[in-house]
């Protein structure tokens with residue numbers, strides 16, 4: 001998906017580091033507090049070996065340590081540890097609060113962004129990949145923000161605090177105790193670069209896996225209908241395999257790092273022990289000081305070793321943020337500066353003036369269309385698949401803007417009006433109706449939240465759906481979709497039509513809304529629409545000419561152009577595509593009627609098995 005490709009240049013990486021820092025904005029005080037608590041906790045831990053030096057030295061010298069001294073030093077060690085525990089708690093609490101709030105804000109930003117992105121972006125985006133960015137990548141960032149942000153600098157701080165103490169205790173041994181650290185640091189930094197590359201690969205493979213799952217779920221009917229289960233299983237298996245292989249490579253890298261850094265840390269420890277014992281033997285160091293030394297080295301080596309984890313998570317977070325930025329940085333739908341007041345009332349007069357639009361450079365979906373639709377009248381768009389009917393409607397809702405020409409509403413160019421306002425003037429029953437997994441009533445009131453029960457019933461009656469709803473046990477409170485009843489294609493279309501009628505907007509668009517209903521239901525709906533005539537300017541797209549015979553104006557489209565225009569009575573008299581289509585459709589209908597009559601006649605002659613005539 002090229003539009004979402006992550007930037008991998010040096011400039012891009014720098015920008016990501018900056019963004020990672022910017023991400024903490026608003027919570028920096030909490031992070032500062034958490035870092036301070038972590039550092040203070042570390043400092044306190046360094047105090048434990050110090051308070052134990054004296055009793056150990058006395059024991060090593062064979063002195064009797066009075067119980068009072070033992071109690072005193074022991075209690076001090078316990079109190080220091082308790083204090084360090086409290087600071088660790090504060091560090092965890094503040095870091096968690098900061099990260100959760102930041103991530104909540106980030107999720108909201110992402111969700112808002114998805115609503116602001118143009119339709120052309122959504123057309124190209126792979127849902128699974130976008131879902132993966134909004135969930136998995138956000139989670140990676142959350143982990144980083146909760147655990148690692150405060151760790152950055154912790155090791156350095158601890159080193160800087162512990163090193164002077166070590167040098168005060170024994171400067172020669174102090175040098176030995178930090179000699180391996182530069183090696184560990186160089187090793188960690190080189191590891192950091194690799195982890196980013198590997199994690200990017202893992203993330204991309206995970207995106208493909210999510211897309212495969214999502215497509216299989218939404219397209220499960222197609223898979224079953226074509227018997228392509230084996231093919232889909234193999235496709236999923238390949239994605240899964242790739243994800244596993246890449247994750248394994250990443251984990252292998254981690255394993256190598258952990259084991260080598262362990263060896264380096266243990267080498268450091270071993271060097272201190274050997275050198276320290278030699279110095280104790282030489283009488284240059286007390287046993288107590290050696291104990292403190294070894295404890296210190298242990299305390300500051302842990303965060304140094306932990307640096308690998310910090311760097312790994314930082315690397316992963318940088319990859320995730322670049323993937324999120326690829327969404328967040330996309331240009332949103334822009335509205336021009338409003339140079340006129342919004343019309344208080346809309347009559348609904350539409351004019352398409354030389355409207356031309358192409359999705360890509362190769363072909364124009366709509367090519368120089370000019371049509372005028374007086375307020376309250378109806379326009380029918382007919383034509384072969386791909387002739388540009390839906391594209392014209394898409395332009396009417398400003399989901400895209402014409403490349404050339406303009407569309408006006410009551411004489412005002414739509415391009416000069418805010419998109420959201422334009423869309424609020426259009427009630428759309430889309431070609432592929434989308435319903436929510438909520439009740440029928442909730443799906444209807446999506447169009448107008450204040451609509452009362454009587455209004456829902458009225459629009460449902462107009463859409464010839466009321467009788468079907470009545471048959472459901474819970475009527476309008478019936479759940480539809482995944483958790484409820486499954487509606488038929490025709491019922492879904494009629495629900496979508498009722499929703500558009502309920503919206504009661506100045507323009508009503510029916511995009512092939514009656515394709516899945518039988519002729520009688522179609523007639524019922526057309527009669528209801530006829531009763532509403534004049535209430536809204538209506539644009540009807542239909543492949544079935546019976547749906548458009550009553551339209552005030554019919555435009556026949558082909559290859560994005562209007563090839564015929566007029567009323568039904570005029571067009572059937574003209575030699576052209578409309579007449580041919582009408583002849584084919586009426587001939588088919590006549591044939592069907594004859595067949596039905598013949599079948600009915602035969603049944604009456606033979607009698608039904610029960611000897612009664614079917615109604």
Ligand SMILES: Nc1ncnc2c1ncn2[C@@H]1O[C@H](COP(=O)(O)OP(=O)(O)OP(=O)(O)O)[C@@H](O)[C@H]1O
Pocket residue numbers: 123359360365383384385386387388389390391392431
């Ligand atoms: N989102 C899109 N991105 C790229 N091309 C598109 C897109 N939508 C439609 N097209 C192309 O634009 C042309 C017109 O399509 P459109 O959907 O307007 O046709 P239509 O007349 O409504 O067809 P149908 O009767 O099958 O619904 C077609 O060639 C189609 O492939």
